[in-house]
Each structure stands twice: as C-alpha cells, then as structure tokens.
Amino acid sequence: MPELPEVEVLRRGLNPALKGRRLERMQVFNASLRWPVSEHLAQACQGKALLEVSRRSKYLLFRFTSGTMLVHLGMSGTVQLIAATAPLQKHDHVQWEFEGGQSLRFNDPRRFGSVLWLSERDTAPALNTDGDGVNHKASAAGDEVNHKASAANAHSLGRAQALLARLGPEPFDEAFSGEHLFRSSRRRKLAVKPWLLSGEPVVGVGNIYACEALFRAGIDPRRSAGRISLRRYQRLAQCIVEVLDEAIAAGGSTLRDFVSSHGQSGEFQNRYTVYASEGKACQRCGESIKRFIQAQRSSFACLRCQR
DNA sequence: ATTTGACCCTGCATGC
DNA sequence: TGCATGCAGGGTCAAA
Numbered sequence: 001m002p003e004l005p006e007v008e009v010l011r012r013g014l015n016p017a018l019k020g021r022r023l024e025r026m027q028v029f030n031a032s033l034r035w036p037v038s039e040h041l042a043q044a045c046q047g048k049a050l051l052e053v054s055r056r057s058k059y060l061l062f063r064f065t066s067g068t069m070l071v072h073l074g075m076s077g078t079v080q081l082i083a084a085t086a087p088l089q090k091h092d093h094v095q096w097e098f099e100g101g102q103s104l105r106f107n108d109p110r111r112f113g114s115v116l117w118l119s120e121r122d123t124a125p126a127l128n129t130d131g132d133g134v135n136h137k138a139s140a141a142g143d144e145v146n147h148k149a150s151a152a153n154a155h156s157l158g159r160a161q162a163l164l165a166r167l168g169p170e171p172f173d174e175a176f177s178g179e180h181l182f183r184s185s186r187r188r189k190l191a192v193k194p195w196l197l198s199g200e201p202v203v204g205v206g207n208i209y210a211c212e213a214l215f216r217a218g219i220d221p222r223r224s225a226g227r228i229s230l231r232r233y234q235r236l237a238q239c240i241v242e243v244l245d246e247a248i249a250a251g252g253s254t255l256r257d258f259v260s261s262h263g264q265s266g267e268f269q270n271r272y273t274v275y276a277s278e279g280k281a282c283q284r285c286g287e288s289i290k291r292f293i294q295a296q297r298s299s300f301a302c303l304r305c306q307r
Numbered sequence: 308a309t310t311t312g313a314c315c316c317t318g319c320a321t322g323c
Numbered sequence: 324t325g326c327a328t329g330c331a332g333g334g335t336c337a338a339a
Contacts, residue, residue, distance in 0.1 A: 003332060034315075034334075058333075075333045076317075091317085110316045112333055163334095190310065199334090206332055255332065256319080296312070298330085311339070321328085 002073045004171070004204025005247035006258050006266065007058050010079060013261030014053045014060075014104070017081050021098040022049050023064070030093040034074060034114040035159060037094065041117045045069055050098070057167050057203035067119040070160045074112025080105050081261050104261075116160035167203050171240055176202055178234030185225040185233070192228060193221035194295040196240075201225075205240060208253060208275045211300045213240040215274045220306045221299045222292075246271070274300040 002010075026042040048064040055061060060079070062069040071079065084095070084103040094106040094115055106115065169175040184201050185192075195201060196210045205213065214221050216239035219232060228236075252258055252266030255276075259265055269276075273283055278291035282302035291300050 006332080073333080074315095075331070077333090108316095109318065110331090110333090112315065114334095188309085194310090208332060253332080258332080295310090297332095309339100311337105313337090314335085315333100318331090320330085323325105323327085 002058055002077070002258065003206035003209050003247075003253075004055075004058060005209070005244055005250075005268065006252035007055055007060060007073065007204075008248050009252045009260050009266065011053050011055045011060060014079070014081070017102055017261065018050050018098055018104065019052055020049065021100060021102065022047065023096055024099055025097040027095045027097075028093070029088065029095070030111075033093065033108065033111050034072070035116065037115045038117060041069070041115065044117055044119070056164060056170070057199065058206070059163070067117060070114075070116045070118060070163070071106065072114045072116075072163075074108060074110060074114070076110040076257065077106065077108035077113035078257060078259060079261060080107065080259070080263065116163075118160045118164075166199070168200050169202055171202050171204055171244055176237065176241075178230060178237040181233040181237055182228075182230040185228065188225040190225055191222045191294055192219060192225045193299055194297075195225040197295070197297070202240065204244070207297050207299075208272070209240070209243050209247065211275045212273060213243045215301060215306060216243065218306055220303065221294060221301050223307075274302060276300065 023045055024047070026046055028037050028042065031037040031039075044067060045064050048066045051063045051065060053060060053062055058072065060071040060073075062071065073079070082103050082105050084097045084101060089107060091109045092105050092107045093111070096104045098104070106113070169180065181201055185195065188195060190198075193210050193214060196205050197207065211221070213236065217232065217236040219228065219236060247253060247266075247268040250266060250268040250271065251260060251264060253268040254265040255269055274289050277289045277300055280289050281287070282289055282305060285302065285304050287302050287304040289300055290303055291298055293299070
C-alpha cells in the first residue's frame with residue numbers, strides 16, 4: 001500500500017490528533033510481524049508523552065519523551081485513529097491508547113509491516129551500526145536464559161537503527177537533485193527503475209511513483225542507471241518531486257485498502273498515466289501502454305515516449 | 308561489489 | 324460452487 005505520499009498523508013493526519021498526548025497503554029495482539037514486536041516496547045513507551053509523529057522514508061516515527069517508535073506498514077499495513085473500545089477487526093495487531101480516549105490501531109493482513117523501538121540514547125546520534133550488529137550477534141549466540149529478553153530487545157533496537165542508517169536522501173531534501181542522481185549512478189549497470197526502488201539514490205519512491213516519474217521524465221525504465229545524462233536526471237529529479245507532491249495533495253493512492261488516519265481514501269489513483277494502465281492509450285502519444293517485469297515487480301511504460 | 312531471485316503472508320480477481 | 328493460479332503498494336537475505 002504505502003509509498004512516501006501515503007505515509008506522509010498518515011503522518012499529517014496523526015499529528016493533530018495525537019501530538020502532545022500521553023500514551024496510556026500499548027497492546028500487542030499479534031507480535032509476529034516482519035520482525036517480532038519486542039516484549040519490552042510497550043513498557044518503554046507507556047506513560048510517555050508523544051512529542052511528534054515524523055517520517056523518514058516510508059517509516060512513521062513516533063517520537064516519545066523516552067525514545068522513538070518506528071512503524072513500517074509493509075505492503076498492506078494501515079494505522080487508524082479509532083475509539084479504544086471499538087471491536088477488534090481481523091488483522092488488528094497493535095493498539096495504542098492515548099489519553100482522552102483517542103486510540104491508534106495497526107492492521108496488516110500480510111504482516112510485512114514492523115513496529116520497532118529506538119531508545120533515546122540511540123535515537124539522535126549513533127549511526128554506528130557496524131559495531132552494534134556484531135555485538136548483538138555475539139550476545140544472541142551466548143543465549144543464557146537470563147539474557148534472552150535483553151538480547152531480543154537489543155536486537156530489535158539494532159534493527160531499527162540499521163534500517164534508518166542505510167537510507168538515501170529524502171526527495172524533498174536539498175541533498176536530492178539531478179546532480180546527485182547523476183553522480184551516484186555512474187558505472188551502475190542496474191536499470192534505472194530498480195535502482196530508484198533500491199532506496200539508495202532516493203527514498204520513499206515505490207513502484208507506482210517510480211513508474212509515473214519515469215513516464216513524466218520520458219525515460220525508459222529499462223535503461224541502465226549509469227547511461228543517463230545529467231540533463232535527463234535533472235528532469236527526473238524534478239518529476240519525482242512533482243509526482244510525490246501531487247500525490248500527497250491528492251491524499252495518496254487508494255488501490256485496495258489505503259485510507260488516511262481518519263479513514264479517507266486517496267484520489268491519486270485516478271491520475272495515473274502509466275501505472276496499472278496496460279493496454280490503455282498513452283496520454284501523450286496514443287501508443288499502447290506496456291507492462292513488463294523488472295526485478296520481480298511490474299513496470300508500466302510508454303515505450304514510444306520513454307527512451 | 309552488484310545484482311539476482313527466493314521468500315515473508317494474506318486476500319482478491321480470474322479462469323477452468 | 325470450488326479450486327488452482329497469478330498478482331499485489333514493502334523489504335531482507337543468501338547466493339550467483
């Protein structure tokens with residue numbers, strides 16, 4: 001479901017409702033997500049005030065006074081504001097009850113999502129993931145009963161840090177530009193579309209918006225990243241920002257199940273030019289839109305307009 | 308060092 | 324109606 005625009009729409013909906021409120025209780029109904037939800041997570045954030053909901057890439061970051069909770073929605077995850085007493089739905093896995101009766105629920109049929117914790121100490125500085133990973137492997141190998149719980153906790157902690165440490169620039173940051181795309185792509189043979197999806201040159205761009213941005217920029221998704229000119233990358237960078245901006249303004253894309261924190265559907269799916277449009281006429285030239293597979297993902301393009 | 312393909316899991320649409 | 328198949332917005336990981 002969620003690429004950057006959808007996650008950003010959620011973030012914007014959550015802040016007015018939850019910012020500044022104390023978290024009274026966190027309940028885990030099903031801990032088996034992408035990684036097990038740490039048993040210590042609830043204990044770490046309960047009773048703390050939520051300072052702000054922010055976003056990095058496709059991760060929602062709930063900044064508490066004591067640390068940060070990271071929520072990733074995977075393919076099918078949603079978070080919804082709801083009354084704490086509302087009946088549980090199928091695939092509701094986690095609930096956070098805030099003061100004043102406002103609650104947030106995490107629902108995810110496919111369970112590709114994750115809920116992880118970063119303690120205050122590790123939140124701000126420390127991008128020192130190397131030493132971290134080694135330590136946790138060592139302690140997990142030791143595996144005494146006494147240390148089991150803390151090792152599991154430390155592991156999920158290192159996990160969150162590692163996820164954030166590897167990310168490329170945000171598309172709306174100054175660090176992101178055509179020059180950046182051009183420089184970081186030299187000698188890369190990988191096709192430009194899977195390269196964009198890798199999160200290395202830019203984060204938050206998923207399958208839909210990669211297809212749409214490449215169409216706007218007139219670039220064939222199959223072209224090697226290293227064989228695209230600076231001029232064309234400048235255009236692409238601009239198109240990526242444009243597409244994401246427009247999608248956020250439209251409330252995101254609702255293909256199956258995406259809804260905002262208040263249950264609103266997005267509208268951007270009505271403005272796709274190529275995504276999910278196989279066989280339709282290209283809006284620019286009338287040629288039939290083609291679908292093909294790259295890195296196990298569907299790509300859509302007009303092969304006359306995109307070179 | 309890059310790049311690939313298998314895999315994580317459920318739900319839905321399609322065709323037989 | 325049931326059943327098998329293929330597909331889906333995310334990402335990790337081992338192996339080539």
